[in-house]
Amino acid sequence: MDNILPGNTMLHFSRGIIEEISSDRNNLLVTVSYSQCANCNRRDQRIRLVVGNNTAIFDESGRRIPARDLRTGMVINATFSAAMTRSIPPQATAYMIRIVSRPESENVTTGRIVSVDRQNRSFTTISDGDLSTVIRFHVPEDAVIRNILGRPMDFSNLVPGLRVRVRHAAFMTASIPPQTTAFEIQVIR
Numbered sequence: 346m347d348n349i350l351p352g353n354t355m356l357h358f359s360r361g362i363i364e365e366i367s368s369d370r371n372n373l374l375v376t377v378s379y380s381q382c383a384n385c386n387r388r389d390q391r392i393r394l395v396v397g398n399n400t401a402i403f404d405e406s407g408r409r410i411p412a413r414d415l416r417t418g419m420v421i422n423a424t425f426s427a428a429m430t431r432s433i434p435p436q437a438t439a440y441m442i443r444i445v446s447r448p449e450s451e452n453v454t455t456g457r458i459v460s461v462d463r464q465n466r467s468f469t470t471i472s473d474g475d476l477s478t479v480i481r482f483h484v485p486e487d488a489v490i491r492n493i494l495g496r497p498m499d500f501s502n503l504v505p506g507l508r509v510r511v512r513h514a515a516f517m518t519a520s521i522p523p524q525t526t527a528f529e530i531q532v533i534r
Contacts, residue, residue: 364391379392
């Protein structure tokens with residue numbers, strides 16, 4: 346467990362960005378990167394929040410909303426349990442999430458798939474052979490994937506060499522290569 350202040354059972358971060366949303370049997374798993382966390386005493390700046398039926402979720406106006414309304418790219422404040430796993434990223438139960446802002450826009454990138462990571466449900470593209478255009482796209486379960494004819498296809502059918510048009514979040518991580526979330530993938534060649 347983390348080094349936390351004695352008697353402190355809850356932690357809070359401000360202005361975290363939702364990077365990924367997945368689910369297990371009963372809960373939503375929301376991976377968030379943050380920079381301001383009260384009493385966290387952590388070097389990690391990412392956490393996976395376990396969002397269950399008891400998690401209170403509020404929109405920007407303070408209205409309660411269902412967990413299914415959370416989206417990648419949203420900026421949130423969250424209160425969560427100080428008891429967390431030692432996994433990377435650590436995992437903790439979310440008590441309260443408040444949306445601060447939503448992604449302002451989406452971008453579209455066209456490129457050729459150079460690699461596919463089936464285990465992490467992601468793929469990497471390059472545009473026009475220019476190394477500065479390499480991007481890794483994370484593909485959530487609800488992303489729309491279409492073949493060259495515009496018909497739905499499975500993630501498992503994405504392979505290196507395909508040329509794709511990807512509608513994705515406007516934010517990207519500062520990693521190399523930059524990473525973002527894909528909303529829609531259209532095979533174009």
